[in-house]
Amino acid sequence: MSASTLFAAYTLLTLPVRLVTWWLWYIPRSNRPNPAWSWKTAVTLQFIATNIRYRVAMRYRTPKSLQPGADGDRFIVLNPQLTISDGLAVYKETLNSMPAIQPVPIGAVWYPITPSQTPRRLIIHFHPSAFVLFGPRSADGCGWGPTKFSELTGWPILSIQYRLSLDADKTFPAAVQDAITAYVYALETLKIPPTQIVLSGESAGGNLILAMLRYIITENQKIPLPRCAPLWSPWVDMTQKALTNIVKNRNYQSDYLEYDLGSWGTSSYIPPWLV
Structure with a gap:
């Protein structure tokens, strides 16, 4: 039996016991990572940290599909457009630097619902991932951010299903x-x-927006800049x-993002020729 299989079995078998332990341990405020946190926050963050730790150890591969699935008509497919007005190449220089990595159709999910007509303004959202985890679908666990932002x-x-760097042909600049x-x-x-488009990104999604804006400003100035980009x-x-x-x-001991996740993300996303 492999080490990863043993770890998976251990995590799943002990999770109920750990949940009960967290529920009881965090009742006194003095036991919480931050006494100002609510009991619910302390328990939830422990669960999230365990979930991420498990996915990192197992090198979990988030399913990626261009089928709607449970998201129904909220899920759409975006096809890459190689040129825009006057034959301007959309993907060039840095974005065309690796022959094995080419633009492909990608998925996206509307939040909170599919617009009844073509919107006049839009927020394009890029979910957190460390470039190796999660996605934009409701089942991926990253729907709270875009839902709340839309409410506000x-x-x-439109939350984007960008490629995760889990294979050699999906590293930067995919x-x-x-x-x-x-x-x-x-x-x-x-x-x-x-002027009516906002780019929004969480964590690695924020990194992605910065790279995108730098590309537009330095290598493809004929693509117009968006209204703004909250990160x-x-x-x-x-x-x-x-x-x-x-x-x-x-704050490392109270955070749910650990060294191993960052290490996996950087080693997967950054190609050898950029190191």
Whole structure:
């Protein structure tokens, strides 16, 4: 029996016991990672941390499909558009630097519901992932952010199923290609003015937006910039030094993001020629 199988069995078999332990242990505020946290927050974060730790140890592969599944008509497929007005190439230079990595059709999910007509304004959202986990679907566990953001703004949100770096042909710049595919879809297919498009990204999704904007500004200026780009705890430093410093952070023991997740993400996303 492999080590990963043993770890999976251990995690699943002991989870009920650990849940009960957390429920009881965190009743006194003094036992919570932060006394200001509610009991629910303390227990939930322990569960999330265990979930992520399990996925990292198992090198879990989030299912990716272009079929709607449980999301029904909220799920759509975006096809890459290689050129826009005047024959301008959409993907060039850095985004065309690796022959094995080419633009592909990608999925996306509307939040909170599918618009009844073509929207006049839009938020394009990129979920957190460390470039190796999760997705935009309701079942992927990343729907709270876009749902809440839509409630606060009143704008429809399209959350993007960008490629995760789990294979050699899905490392950088695959996810950036997908980000451009989504933005060009909004500009060219939905015909939404760039002044009415907002880019939103959490964690690795924030990193993705920064890379996308840098590409537009430095290598493809004829693609217009969006209205704005709010970033939610963006992952801006993927160096080994930054990874090492994670464990030195004063909040490390109460955080659910650990060194192993960052290490897996950076080693998967960054191709050897960029190291």
